[in-house]
Amino acid sequence: MTAAYDEIADWYEERFGGGEDPLGLHAALGELLGTGSGPCLEIGCGTGHNAGTVADLGWTPVGVDISARMLGHARGRLPVARGDAALVPVRSGAVSAVVTVMAHTDMSDFFAVLRQIERVLAPGGVYAHVGVHPCFVGGFADHSDPAAVVVRGGYRETHWTKESWTDQGLRDKVGAVHVPLAGLLNGVVAVGMGLERFVEGGEPVPGMLGILARKPG
Template sequence: MTSVAAYDEIADWYENDFLARSRPGDPLGVQRQLSELLGPGDGVCLEVGCGTGVHAAQVRELGWTALGVDLSAGMLEYGKRRLPVARADATRLPVRDGSVPAVIAMMAHTDMPDYPGVLREVGRVLRPGGVFVHVGVHPAFCGGFADRSDPEAVVIRRGYLDGHWTKQSWTTEGVRNRVGATHYPLPVLLRAVLDAGLTLTGFTEGGEPVPTTWALRAIKP
């Protein structure tokens, strides 16, 4: 169940197959949400769980300097082609206290068995006034409890309230059935942001007709 081993094994598939099928366009609203919530800026924008670095170009287009950290050496072999990277556990970031103006987590929180711990690190490394943007699968409509095989009628089964790790998935063409995912109910995610000392300032959803992604913006007071 270790994310580093799992993602090392699927890095080639992720880069060459999965990403190719999810682009072009922005069907889940991930790019839109990043633009709306992060917005233009300058200085370092640190991406935790950067993977293969697919969001780095958009971060730079917004004016930021993109840097990334990830636990998987296999994913970083691709990621280092797109941005400067470091291999690190997101619960122990190799970054000084209060030193960066922006941090993002893009479609990565379900890969992190201690996402509240990651958020505490985000709060530590952000400088006062710094912004944090989380974009992830929708906690209420995506997970092992959700059957999305019919996009017009998503079926929600028992399990939403249970924070758990699972490989159960409605599709065999995704990431969860290969490496598993940790589910965090919405209140758990929101409480973790507050416990990290951050102030929530905005939310948005992406995907239709039933949202697939959910995003938040927070600042460090």
């Protein structure tokens, strides 16, 4: 397996491992996931920086990612396995919680990943998605003015792009898949999970959208 993040894993750890969280990702993850116990699977765990938040809620964090270099940084933070998000190496119904954090835009077929999430969840299990806000983050959005976001054409189409307003982020390096809001929500519903709660984060307009879904008991 090859992974785009292998080439930038060290840069990613240095750039995003400093604890800054302007979008409120960890607070959103805590609010959506809530307290619990047992294994919580993070699909696309990257360097493992969300493990502390998951553990603080009482869960036992475990992670899966396709990038060996990213997992090299993660191994000191949580147990990990290397694997494709669309073919998760976890038995069906094995976990009570699954999370993805800023990961769905890195997955070429997020709808296949959603099917895997539903499969590995036990009945009544929860899925907490924390990701870029599809309405305001993408190749169609210009964030160069800190006080405003300019949204141009291109939002409605699902697509992959490396177009970016900055060379300090991820999209210009590894690309990103954009799925519009309706497609994202409909994808969760299509695999049989029920939508329960939403959160947004970031200023001046939301850059993060969080979703809580549950597999029927």
